[in-house]
Amino acid sequence: MRKRIVVNIAELTHKHKISLRELSRISKVRHAALSELANGKRESINFSHIVRIAEALHIEDIREIIDLVDDKEEG
Secondary structure: OOEEEEEOHHHHHHHOOOOHHHHHHHHOOOHHHHHHHHOOOOOOOOHHHHHHHHHHHOOOOHHHOEEEEEOOOOO
8 A cells, every 4th residue: 555645734733723824924834835735735745844834833753744644545
């Protein structure tokens, strides 16, 4: 089975009690890009976005931001 990377935007905004707009503002990542990441609509991940999210939320462990999961759309 293939794997895919998931960005845990919804969990992060809930955990840090901020909106997607606020995360966009403090991370300097476009709201549309965060929304696409949150909804699994992006084909690729810009790792500079991941770094900016980590810095904005003071996250030390990238595993809080991304997960590797089984791709359910295969087959």
